[in-house]
Amino acid sequence: MYLLIQSSKFDKTMKKILTFVIVLASSIAFSQNNASYWQQHVDYTMDVDVNVENYQYKGTQTLVYTNNSPDELQQVFYHLYYNAFQPGSEMDERLKSIVDPDSRMITNIGTSDNPIWESRIAKLKPNEIGYLNVLLLKQNGKPVKFFTEGTVMNVALNKSIQPGEKVTFEMTFEGQLPVHIRRAGRNNRDGVALSMAQWYPKMAEYDFEGWHANPYIGREFYGVWGNFDVTIHIDRNYTIGGTGYLQNPQEIGHGYEDPSKKLNIMKGEKLSWHFVAPNVHDFAWAADPKYVHDIRKTANGTDLHFFYKKIPKYKKAWKEVQQYTEKALNYFNEQIGPYPYKQYSVIQGGDGGMEYAMCTFIARGETPKSVRGTVFHELAHSWFHQLLANNESKHSWMDEGFASYFSGLVSNEIFNEGINKPLAGNYDLYYYAVENGLNEPLTTHADRFDTNTAFVIGSYTKGRMFISQLNYIIGEKNVEKTIKKYFNDFKFKHPTPNDLKRTAEKVSGLQLDWYLNEWIETTHTIDYAIAKVKDNSITLVRVGQMPMPLDITVTYIDGTTEDFNIPLRMMRGSKPTTAIVLENWPWANPSYTFNTTKIVQSVAIDPLEFMADIDKSNNYFMRK
Numbered sequence: 001m002y003l004l005i006q007s008s009k010f011d012k013t014m015k016k017i018l019t020f021v022i023v024l025a026s027s028i029a030f031s032q033n034n035a036s037y038w039q040q041h042v043d044y045t046m047d048v049d050v051n052v053e054n055y056q057y058k059g060t061q062t063l064v065y066t067n068n069s070p071d072e073l074q075q076v077f078y079h080l081y082y083n084a085f086q087p088g089s090e091m092d093e094r095l096k097s098i099v100d101p102d103s104r105m106i107t108n109i110g111t112s113d114n115p116i117w118e119s120r121i122a123k124l125k126p127n128e129i130g131y132l133n134v135l136l137l138k139q140n141g142k143p144v145k146f147f148t149e150g151t152v153m154n155v156a157l158n159k160s161i162q163p164g165e166k167v168t169f170e171m172t173f174e175g176q177l178p179v180h181i182r183r184a185g186r187n188n189r190d191g192v193a194l195s196m197a198q199w200y201p202k203m204a205e206y207d208f209e210g211w212h213a214n215p216y217i218g219r220e221f222y223g224v225w226g227n228f229d230v231t232i233h234i235d236r237n238y239t240i241g242g243t244g245y246l247q248n249p250q251e252i253g254h255g256y257e258d259p260s261k262k263l264n265i266m267k268g269e270k271l272s273w274h275f276v277a278p279n280v281h282d283f284a285w286a287a288d289p290k291y292v293h294d295i296r297k298t299a300n301g302t303d304l305h306f307f308y309k310k311i312p313k314y315k316k317a318w319k320e321v322q323q324y325t326e327k328a329l330n331y332f333n334e335q336i337g338p339y340p341y342k343q344y345s346v347i348q349g350g351d352g353g354m355e356y357a358m359c360t361f362i363a364r365g366e367t368p369k370s371v372r373g374t375v376f377h378e379l380a381h382s383w384f385h386q387l388l389a390n391n392e393s394k395h396s397w398m399d400e401g402f403a404s405y406f407s408g409l410v411s412n413e414i415f416n417e418g419i420n421k422p423l424a425g426n427y428d429l430y431y432y433a434v435e436n437g438l439n440e441p442l443t444t445h446a447d448r449f450d451t452n453t454a455f456v457i458g459s460y461t462k463g464r465m466f467i468s469q470l471n472y473i474i475g476e477k478n479v480e481k482t483i484k485k486y487f488n489d490f491k492f493k494h495p496t497p498n499d500l501k502r503t504a505e506k507v508s509g510l511q512l513d514w515y516l517n518e519w520i521e522t523t524h525t526i527d528y529a530i531a532k533v534k535d536n537s538i539t540l541v542r543v544g545q546m547p548m549p550l551d552i553t554v555t556y557i558d559g560t561t562e563d564f565n566i567p568l569r570m571m572r573g574s575k576p577t578t579a580i581v582l583e584n585w586p587w588a589n590p591s592y593t594f595n596t597t598k599i600v601q602s603v604a605i606d607p608l609e610f611m612a613d614i615d616k617s618n619n620y621f622m623r624k
């Protein structure tokens, strides 16, 4: 996802925040049961009838749920996400109380000099709210009791589900698509009629940690892997783009048809669109009567579909982005691993950019640069979250970090932006967060960060820096191999931070528990300093709490230079390097001295600045 922050309000309240923000360093242990990995499985069949006049829809859902866990399940939970868009919902309350609300979700009822923010959810009328009501639910043919609290439906099963057992849930439900406030909704600001994300009752994920029936506050998702068969009946003038392969293109047309075959368009006021999506963990779609639908066939067999409003101001960007989407797809296929689906759709919808299975919703398009930047980020999410489906709510840094890292790399690759490759962007936002008390541990649940700013900087910037710095710690080639192995070993699964760490350890032969712990689970910062230089002797100190291996460049008075590497003892080795590898530095030792063969003129710690050292002023020494 791409996030916008209401920054002016944020700046104004910065002082206020700083007085009470206490950054809690939590130490939640990651556990992972690699040897006995399992994941639940879902097979959804849905049939929905959409009324485009009042944005209401009615549907049936048959869900065959397979309990692959070793546990007997007494209850199950469904997400009813659209219930968040109601006055007084948890999303509304959070919006009203957070100091830096998302600008898309609020209205300024004051003046520009003296803004007063009002929750847009709080003002929704009954015909504008969102809802999902389950009318009937059966477990293996028998009605089952359920109740709804906000966005979560609790089901007390008639009969518990045994390990290995399959049960069938049959449901009838009705929904109303809310006025567009966040991610999904009707008539977004680009004028797209229906942005249908999180639109159906969705089984919550149960994994080795238990249930993840999180209330929907506005953030991240985590879904059960499975197959979707979805039929949508909608006004025949509307074009649909979304997850899945259309099964009846000759009956639908709208740009999906095979021109070499005979068209047999359905009769009646509505068309019935039949989609099938294999091996995904979500299903999203958007529809509009004025979509342009372009298809770009790529050499590797993935058809890229583009859906955008037939409005002149969008045409240039939405045409231009098509070739770049293909280039980015090729780059990611090569650098990460092959995209396994035959289709990917870039759809104008939503309110920024958000990743879904086999598609993305991208808003706007007045300038080519903004659209392609968002497309790169969201396309990267096809690997980092749609295929490597980490729990986004608990570890949003994993998918946002990788998506940000790879969108930086691909942009650099396509447009020769001259960014040093492993860096993939700068660290400034992270330093800002550290300086302003906004650095929270990345074990914080996505909904529970103190501010939106802390969440964004933590997940996107600090997440990306996890990988940038990994290049510094284990070497660039090892990171490239790690990414490919991580994809290969964990695609179509739910990898955890520990899986990522273990993959890097297996590839590099180096131990990295300390790195995952310090960078992700704590708010420790890095600060190394040059304490003393005398003739050919150099003494360094660790000022910050977080240890790191060090790259040091020394220039001698004769003008020659030498590179040194000081491994961190805890790593039990050093990265592949052309530098002179010195004795390792046990982290507990506050200082470290080494001698060179010649008289020292200047010293630089990490001259390429890959390490997020928060005080660079003490990283350099120059003999006067």
Ligand SMILES: [Zn+2]
Binding pocket: 001, 002, 377, 381, 399, 400, 403
């Ligand atoms: Zn993202």
